[in-house]
Amino acid sequence: MKYIFAFISLLFSHCVTAAEQAEEIFAQLTPSLYQIKLIDKASGEKSSIGSGFQITSDGLIATNYHVISSYARHPSKYRMEYLDHQGNTNTLTLESVDVINDLALVKREVTEPMEFFVISSQTPHKGEKLYSLGNPHDLGMIVVPGTYNGLKKESFSDRIHFTGSINSGMSGGPVVNKQAKVVGINVATSGNQIGFLVPHDKLVTLFNSYQQSPPDSIKAQMASQLMTSQNKLMSALLNSNWESKSLGGKGAIPIIDVPFIRCWGESNADKQDALILTAVANCSLDENTYISSRFFTGSVEIEFRYMQAKELGSNKFYHLYRQQIARAGAGNRAGKDDVSEYQCHHDIVMPNNKAINNKSVFCTRAYKDFPDLYDVLYLGASIDKQQQALVSHFTISGVSQENSMAFTEKFLEAVSWK
Amino acid sequence: MEITSINPQQENHSSEELHHDIDDINHSHTDIIIEEISRGQKLLHRHKMSKPSINIGRGYGNDIILADPHICSEHLKIQLVNGFWQIQDQESINGTFLENPKEKKKPADKHILEDGDIISIGKSQLRIHFVDHPVAETVKFSPFESFINLMRHPIALLISVALFTLVSGTIFYLDKPIEVNFSQLLVPAIGMSLLFSLWPAGIALVSHLTKHDARVLTQLGICFAFFNLMWFSDLLENIVAFNSSSNSIFTVLIAILPIALAFCMLWLNCYIGFHMTAKRRMVVSIGITVLLFGGSYLIKYSNKPDFNARPQYNSVLMTPSFLLTPSASVDEFIEDSNRLFDKANKAAAKE
Numbered sequence: 001m002k003y004i005f006a007f008i009s010l011l012f013s014h015c016v017t018a019a020e021q022a023e024e025i026f027a028q029l030t031p032s033l034y035q036i037k038l039i040d041k042a043s044g045e046k047s048s049i050g051s052g053f054q055i056t057s058d059g060l061i062a063t064n065y066h067v068i069s070s071y072a073r074h075p076s077k078y079r080m081e082y083l084d085h086q087g088n089t090n091t092l093t094l095e096s097v098d099v100i101n102d103l104a105l106v107k108r109e110v111t112e113p114m115e116f117f118v119i120s121s122q123t124p125h126k127g128e129k130l131y132s133l134g135n136p137h138d139l140g141m142i143v144v145p146g147t148y149n150g151l152k153k154e155s156f157s158d159r160i161h162f163t164g165s166i167n168s169g170m171s172g173g174p175v176v177n178k179q180a181k182v183v184g185i186n187v188a189t190s191g192n193q194i195g196f197l198v199p200h201d202k203l204v205t206l207f208n209s210y211q212q213s214p215p216d217s218i219k220a221q222m223a224s225q226l227m228t229s230q231n232k233l234m235s236a237l238l239n240s241n242w243e244s245k246s247l248g249g250k251g252a253i254p255i256i257d258v259p260f261i262r263c264w265g266e267s268n269a270d271k272q273d274a275l276i277l278t279a280v281a282n283c284s285l286d287e288n289t290y291i292s293s294r295f296f297t298g299s300v301e302i303e304f305r306y307m308q309a310k311e312l313g314s315n316k317f318y319h320l321y322r323q324q325i326a327r328a329g330a331g332n333r334a335g336k337d338d339v340s341e342y343q344c345h346h347d348i349v350m351p352n353n354k355a356i357n358n359k360s361v362f363c364t365r366a367y368k369d370f371p372d373l374y375d376v377l378y379l380g381a382s383i384d385k386q387q388q389a390l391v392s393h394f395t396i397s398g399v400s401q402e403n404s405m406a407f408t409e410k411f412l413e414a415v416s417w418k
Numbered sequence: 419m420e421i422t423s424i425n426p427q428q429e430n431h432s433s434e435e436l437h438h439d440i441d442d443i444n445h446s447h448t449d450i451i452i453e454e455i456s457r458g459q460k461l462l463h464r465h466k467m468s469k470p471s472i473n474i475g476r477g478y479g480n481d482i483i484l485a486d487p488h489i490c491s492e493h494l495k496i497q498l499v500n501g502f503w504q505i506q507d508q509e510s511i512n513g514t515f516l517e518n519p520k521e522k523k524k525p526a527d528k529h530i531l532e533d534g535d536i537i538s539i540g541k542s543q544l545r546i547h548f549v550d551h552p553v554a555e556t557v558k559f560s561p562f563e564s565f566i567n568l569m570r571h572p573i574a575l576l577i578s579v580a581l582f583t584l585v586s587g588t589i590f591y592l593d594k595p596i597e598v599n600f601s602q603l604l605v606p607a608i609g610m611s612l613l614f615s616l617w618p619a620g621i622a623l624v625s626h627l628t629k630h631d632a633r634v635l636t637q638l639g640i641c642f643a644f645f646n647l648m649w650f651s652d653l654l655e656n657i658v659a660f661n662s663s664s665n666s667i668f669t670v671l672i673a674i675l676p677i678a679l680a681f682c683m684l685w686l687n688c689y690i691g692f693h694m695t696a697k698r699r700m701v702v703s704i705g706i707t708v709l710l711f712g713g714s715y716l717i718k719y720s721n722k723p724d725f726n727a728r729p730q731y732n733s734v735l736m737t738p739s740f741l742l743t744p745s746a747s748v749d750e751f752i753e754d755s756n757r758l759f760d761k762a763n764k765a766a767a768k769e
Contacts, residue, residue: 342730361732383741
C-alpha cells in the first residue's frame with residue numbers, strides 16, 4: 001500500500017511539474033504566437049487557418065507554406081491576416097517560402113520592437129520533452145507536451161518524429177524545448193500521437209537567405225526550389241544501386257536501393273479461380289511536395305506486374321492483359337491551372353540486351369507556373385511471350401526533361417525476362 | 419399554236435407546216451396515256467386509251483373509274499377534236515383544274531391537252547402523256563449485281579450471319595474476365611445478330627412502305643456481308659495500331675476504312691431498296707454516312723472534358739504472332755519521347 005501511495009504521489013508530482021512547465025512556457029511565449037488566417041476577398045470569410053510565431057523583433061513570422069499556399073498561388077484572391085493573443089487583427093505580407101520543407105515567412109507591421117521566439121542552436125536528444133504550440137480547429141491557442149523521437153526514418157526530406165497530438169490548425173506553430181527555444185515547426189500528423197515537425201535548421205536556412213536577399217518573386221523562388229529538389233532526388237535515384245530482382249520467377253526487375261523508396265508486394269496466388277496469376281511489386285516515395293490543395297508534386301511511383309495465363313488461350317490472355325494496361329494515370333494530383341494535358345508517344349521497343357520486347361508508352365505534361373518541370377509517365381508491356389506478360393510502369397512528378405529521360409533510359413534497360 | 423399576226427406569205431407557209439404538224443399529231447396522238455398519280459407525283463395507275471372520247475368519273479359507266487368521293491359520277495370527258503385532245507368538264511360540282519407548278523391552278527374546261535399536263539379533279543390528279551413522250555435511259559445493271567445476287571443466296575446469307583454471330587461470340591468471350599460457358603456466350607451473340615439485323619429489316623420495311631420491293635433477304639445478305647467486313651477492318655485497325663508507333667501515318671489511313679465501308683453499304687441499301695437517280699443515291703448515302711460518323715464524333719467531342727488529367731495513349735496489345743514491325747532501340751524511343759516536352763510546353767503555354 002505504501003508503495004502504491006508513493007507511486008501515485010510520484011506520478012502526481014510529475015504531472016504537476018509537467019503542467020507547471022507547460023503553463024509557464026505558454027504564458028511566456030503567447031504574445032509572440034499568432035493565428036494565421038486567409039480571408040477570401042470575395043466572400044469576406046476565412047478560407048484557411050493555421051498558426052505562426054514571430055522570429056524577429058520587427059514582425060517577421062514563421063509558419064507553414066501550406067497554411068498560406070492559396071495566397072502564394074493566387075495573391076489577388078485572398079488577404080492574409082494574423083490574430084494575436086489579445087484579439088488584434090491586421091494584414092500580413094508574404095516574404096519568402098520554402099516549398100520543399102513547407103515553410104513560409106510572413107511579416108506584420110510593428111510600431112515598436114516586440115518579443116519573439118529564439119530558434120535553438122542545438123537539435124534535441126531522443127526522448128527530450130518538447131512543447132508544441134498552436135491553435136487546433138480554431139479552438140484557441142493550446143500547448144501540447146510531447147517527446148522528441150529523432151528524425152523520421154527512410155525519408156527523403158528531414159522530418160522530426162514527435163510523439164504528441166498535433167491537429168489541423170496547429171500547422172505552422174512552433175515546438176519548443178524546456179528553454180523555450182524553437183526546435184521544430186508543426187507540419188503534419190498521422191494520427192494516434194504521431195506528429196511530424198520541420199527541423200529548426202530548415203527555418204534558420206530560410207531566414208538567413210531571406211536576410212541576405214529577399215526573393216523577387218515567390219513563384220520564381222518556388223520554381224527554383226522545386227528544380228533543385230528534383231535534381232537532388234533524381235541524382236540520388238540515378239546514382240544508387242539498381243538491384244535486379246526476380247518477379248514471379250520469370251521477370252527481372254530493378255529495385256532501387258535507397259532507403260526512402262519503399263516497396264510492397266502482392267499476388268493472387270491464393271485465388272484458385274483466377275484466370276491469370278498476377279504478382280505485383282510496387283515501390284514509391286512516401287512523401288510528396290504540397291503546392292496547393294489540388295496540386296502535389298515530387299512523387300515517384302514504380303510498379304511491376306507479372307502475369308501468367310492459367311489454362312487460357314493467348315488471344316484471351318492478351319485481351320485481358322490489354323485491359324490491364326489501358327488506364328494508367330498520373331501519380332500526383334494536378335489540375336487544369338497547374339499542368340498541360342499529357343502528350344504521349346508509343347512504340348515497340350527492345351532494350352540493348354534483347355531480353356524483352358515491349359510496347360512502350362511515354363507521356364509527359366508540363367507545369368504551367370514552373371518552367372522546365374514536368375510530370376512523366378512510362379508504361380512498358382511485354383509482347384514477346386504467348387502466356388506471360390511483364391508490365392513495367394513508373395510515374396515521376398515535378399522532374400526536369402533531362403532527369404526524366406535519364407531515368408527512363410536506365411529503367412528500360414533494367415527490365416527484362418530472366 | 420396561236421398565231422397572232424402574220425403576212426400572207428408567211429401564212430401560207432406556216433399553214434402548210436401547221437397541216438403537216440396536225441398530220442403528225444393525228445398520227446401519233448390517237449393514243450393517250452392517262453396516269454393516276456398521288457400528290458407526291460407517284461404513279462398509282464396507268465391507262466392507255468385508244469378511243470377518241472374518254473369519260474372519266476366515279477360512275478361505273480366511265481372509261482376510267484375513280485373512287486375519289488369528291489369526283490362526280492360523270493366528271494369530265496377528254497375528246498379528240500381536230501387532232502387535239504380537249505378537256506370537257508361535264509359541269510362537275512368541284513370542277514376540273516389544270517395544275518401548273520409555276521402559276522395558280524386554273525379551270526381546265528376546253529383546255530387543249532399537252533404532253534405532261536396534270537389535271538386535278540376532286541382530290542385526285544391525272545397526268546397526261548402521249549405515246550411519243552420520251553422515257554429515261556435504261557438503267558444498266560451495276561457491276562455489284564452479281565455480288566448482290568451472291569449475297570442474297572440463302573446459303574451465303576446463312577454463312578454471313580453465322581460468321582457474324584461467331585465473331586460477336588468470340589468478342590464476348592475475350593472481353594469476359596471470368597470463365598464462361600458456351601450458352602453464356604450464345605445468348606448475347608445471337609442477340610447481337612438480331613440487333614444488327616434491325617437495320618436491313620428497317621430498310622426493307624421502308625422500301626415496302628414506299629411501294630418498292632422489300633427484298634428482305636437481299637438487304638440482310640448485303641448488310642451482314644458488310645458487318646463482317648467491318649469486323650475485318652476492325653481487326654486490321656488493331657493490327658496497325660499495335661504495330662505502328664506514334665509517328666506512323668497508317669493509323670489515320672486505316673481509320674478511313676470503316677467510313678468507306680459504311681458508305682458502300684448504305685449505297686447498296688439504297689440501290690437495292692429504292693429506285694432513285696444515281697446522284698440522289700450518292701447524296702443519300704453520303705448524307706447518312708456523315709450523319710453516322712459525324713454524329714458519333716460530335717457526341718464524343720461534346721462529352722470531352724475541358725481538361726483531362728489522364729494520359730490518352732494507344733494501349734492496343736495483340737499476341738506476338740500479330741507483331742510485324744521491328745523493334746526500336748531504347749535510344750530511338752528516348753529521342754522520340756524527347757520531342758514530347760516541346761509539345762507539352764506549347765500545350766501549357768496555350769492557355
